Amino acid sequence: MTATDIRASSETLLTVEAPKKAANMGQVVRWLILFLGGIVMIMPIVYMLSTSLKWPHEVYNVNLWPKEPTIENYTFVLEDGRFYGWMINSTVIALITTASNLFFDSLVGYTLCKFRFPGRYIVFIAILSTLMIPTEMLVIPWYLMSQQFGWLDSYWGIMFPGLMTAFGTFLMKQFFETVPDDFIEAARIDGLNELQIWWTVAMPLVRPALAALAIFVFLGNWTAFIWPLIVTNSVEMYTLPVGLSSFGDEADVQWELIMTGAAISTIPTLVFFLVFQRFIIRGVVMAGLKG
Amino acid sequence: MSTVTLRNLGKSFGKTQVLKDIDLQIEDGEFVVLVGPSGCGKSTTLRIIAGLEEATTGTVEIAGRVVNNLEPKDRDIAMVFQNYAIYPHMTVRKNIGFGLRTARMTRAEKDERIEEVARILDMTDLLARKPSQLSGGQRQRVAIGRAMVRDPAVFLFDEPLSNLDAQLRTQMRLEIKKLHQRVESTIIFVTHDQVEAMTMADRIVIMKDGVIQQVGTPSDVYHKPANTFVAGFIGAPSMNMLPGTGSSDGILLKSGVNFTGGPAGTEGRSVLLGVRPEDLTPNGAATLVEGRVTVREPLGHETLIYVDTGAGEVIAKADGRHPPAVGETIRLSALPQNVHIFDAATGQALT
Numbered sequence: 001m002t003a004t005d006i007r008a009s010s011e012t013l014l015t016v017e018a019p020k021k022a023a024n025m026g027q028v029v030r031w032l033i034l035f036l037g038g039i040v041m042i043m044p045i046v047y048m049l050s051t052s053l054k055w056p057h058e059v060y061n062v063n064l065w066p067k068e069p070t071i072e073n074y075t076f077v078l079e080d081g082r083f084y085g086w087m088i089n090s091t092v093i094a095l096i097t098t099a100s101n102l103f104f105d106s107l108v109g110y111t112l113c114k115f116r117f118p119g120r121y122i123v124f125i126a127i128l129s130t131l132m133i134p135t136e137m138l139v140i141p142w143y144l145m146s147q148q149f150g151w152l153d154s155y156w157g158i159m160f161p162g163l164m165t166a167f168g169t170f171l172m173k174q175f176f177e178t179v180p181d182d183f184i185e186a187a188r189i190d191g192l193n194e195l196q197i198w199w200t201v202a203m204p205l206v207r208p209a210l211a212a213l214a215i216f217v218f219l220g221n222w223t224a225f226i227w228p229l230i231v232t233n234s235v236e237m238y239t240l241p242v243g244l245s246s247f248g249d250e251a252d253v254q255w256e257l258i259m260t261g262a263a264i265s266t267i268p269t270l271v272f273f274l275v276f277q278r279f280i281i282r283g284v285v286m287a288g289l290k291g
Numbered sequence: 292m293s294t295v296t297l298r299n300l301g302k303s304f305g306k307t308q309v310l311k312d313i314d315l316q317i318e319d320g321e322f323v324v325l326v327g328p329s330g331c332g333k334s335t336t337l338r339i340i341a342g343l344e345e346a347t348t349g350t351v352e353i354a355g356r357v358v359n360n361l362e363p364k365d366r367d368i369a370m371v372f373q374n375y376a377i378y379p380h381m382t383v384r385k386n387i388g389f390g391l392r393t394a395r396m397t398r399a400e401k402d403e404r405i406e407e408v409a410r411i412l413d414m415t416d417l418l419a420r421k422p423s424q425l426s427g428g429q430r431q432r433v434a435i436g437r438a439m440v441r442d443p444a445v446f447l448f449d450e451p452l453s454n455l456d457a458q459l460r461t462q463m464r465l466e467i468k469k470l471h472q473r474v475e476s477t478i479i480f481v482t483h484d485q486v487e488a489m490t491m492a493d494r495i496v497i498m499k500d501g502v503i504q505q506v507g508t509p510s511d512v513y514h515k516p517a518n519t520f521v522a523g524f525i526g527a528p529s530m531n532m533l534p535g536t537g538s539s540d541g542i543l544l545k546s547g548v549n550f551t552g553g554p555a556g557t558e559g560r561s562v563l564l565g566v567r568p569e570d571l572t573p574n575g576a577a578t579l580v581e582g583r584v585t586v587r588e589p590l591g592h593e594t595l596i597y598v599d600t601g602a603g604e605v606i607a608k609a610d611g612r613h614p615p616a617v618g619e620t621i622r623l624s625a626l627p628q629n630v631h632i633f634d635a636a637t638g639q640a641l642t
Contacts, residue, residue, distance in 0.1 A: 183376050
């Protein structure tokens with residue numbers, strides 16, 4: 001082997017090594033950023049759990065681990081009869097609004113996406129434009145409506161503004177755009193009516209979107225605060241967030257109890273998320289098309 | 292009887308007229324291919340027959356009854372789509388059986404029918420699979436199976452092969468043709484590929500800009516093209532068009548060559564003399580084309596040669612083993628019966 005050959009091969013080695021190191025550095029930076037992001041996300045939860053294990057006098061002490069950890073708060077909250085009622089209220093309301101949103105949002109989204117009718121665009125814009133109005137502004141008209149209909153302090157009153165959402169309709173419409181018309185036309189030729197096509201052909205193809213929407217709506221209603229606070233009067237009708245906030249009054253906020261309730265109330269949302277995230281599988285739609 | 296008759300069919304999207312006066316009679320059991328460049332209205336015609344689009348004017352008759360006001364499901368048709376449109380969330384068995392959902396059959400009868408179709412298409416062992424576990428050709432077969440299971444009067448195919456690779460396309464072409472011989476249903480097949488049209492059709496309908504240019508057997512449209520569009524569209528490479536003027540004793544080509552023959556009554560008119568590359572042979576009696584070979588394209592069994600005549604380029608087919616060299620000057624002639632004369636202004640055939 002000549003000298004030139006050796007140099008050539010060592011150069012080759014160098015060029016192979018260099019980008020690898022750069023890639024490693026990039027990887028380290030990337031992991032570091034993700035790690036910091038993770039810390040930021042998890043700290044409130046850690047504090048929530050830690051506070052729920054503290055005695056009242058230790059609450060304003062920012063140590064992560066309580067000096068005298070206690071499960072007294074949990075016993076108190078769980079023995080307080082009101083908590084179960086709020087939990088049931090929240091569960092019923094979140095489940096019904098979720099089901100209602102999945103049904104109506106996708107029905108309207110499908111219609112706006114796959115049917116051509118006069119005024120379609122105007123209807124779509126009208127629905128979208130409601131997204132620009134903040135909840136705070138809607139609360140008073142909602143309240144007046146509830147009052148007139150006699151819905152104050154009832155499930156129906158808490159649920160009605162959220163039974164169908166503009167966001168969900170928009171989301172579903174966009175997802176139905178990814179369902180090729182060929183599927184729908186094939187089903188039409190196969191003799192299905194429009195409602196059957198929507199239910200048996202289009203809906204299964206947007207299952208990932210439905211799962212995402214279910215998670216959004218469930219979490220949104222589970223954590224909703226302002227509207228349930230305004231529309232409910234009796235303690236029995238409170239939802240969890242409203243009920244938890246009642247653990248405090250103007251003089252004294254019982255953070256340890258609020259955090260305990262919050263910690264318990266995250267469990268259903270976790271379960272809900274774990275169930276539905278399995279359905280968020282991408283690429284389902286494309287499998288039936290060209291290969 | 293599964294005839295399809297289109298009478299005076301027209302379709303407009305707003306002010307754009309995409310179909311004009313389509314008249315077509317398709318016989319029972321016939322394999323008809325609609326072919327043309329994109330935007331010629333062939334798919335629209337098929338979709339009107341299927342009932343997925345409404346005709347602006349005219350009528351569609353299937354098996355003797357006017358179906359304009361019938362839903363697709365009531366027209367006794369089945370359609371295979373370009374994208375197959377088999378449902379990804381259902382197994383092959385469910386996909387094939389989907390069209391039977393509304394049929395008045397017992398479960399056992401339905402199963403039997405599905406198995407029979409699967410047997411014909413040679414996919415019995417694939418029935419439990421989902422579309423994502425199938426190859427492109429198999430998916431296409433499921434789509435065909437879903438159409439077959441309903442035993443329709445008319446099969447409609449909308450460019451079903453254009454998503455397959457070349458080899459699979461040739462194979463599926465043959466399979467569809469065999470299938471037609473076996474089930475003997477009426478088939479209307481849309482494609483933009485003239486080779487598919489030629490190989491599969493009993494009759495070809497060539498369309499352009501929403502107008503039927505010619506209807507005929509593959510042999511008809513190849514050997515007796517009705518106009519310059521058909522002449523250019525069918526056959527690859529395209530027919531050569533040599534411009535010239537009619538004279539008392541034939542046609543005087545722009546290149547200066549005089550072609551004796553052609554129809555009477557062309558004197559003084561601008562005409563186009565069409566001749567297919569394979570009909571141009573060297574060393575014939577009367578020279579039609581003389582020029583220098585500029586490019587050779589060897590294809591193995593033959594070689595395409597591009598000849599610069601001074602009045603335009605001409606393509607000819609030469610022997611695969613001993614083609615003329617680039618730069619060589621050659622003379623080509625054609626038999627009078629293989630020469631087509633077209634009116635240069637209207638494009639219509641005069642022979």
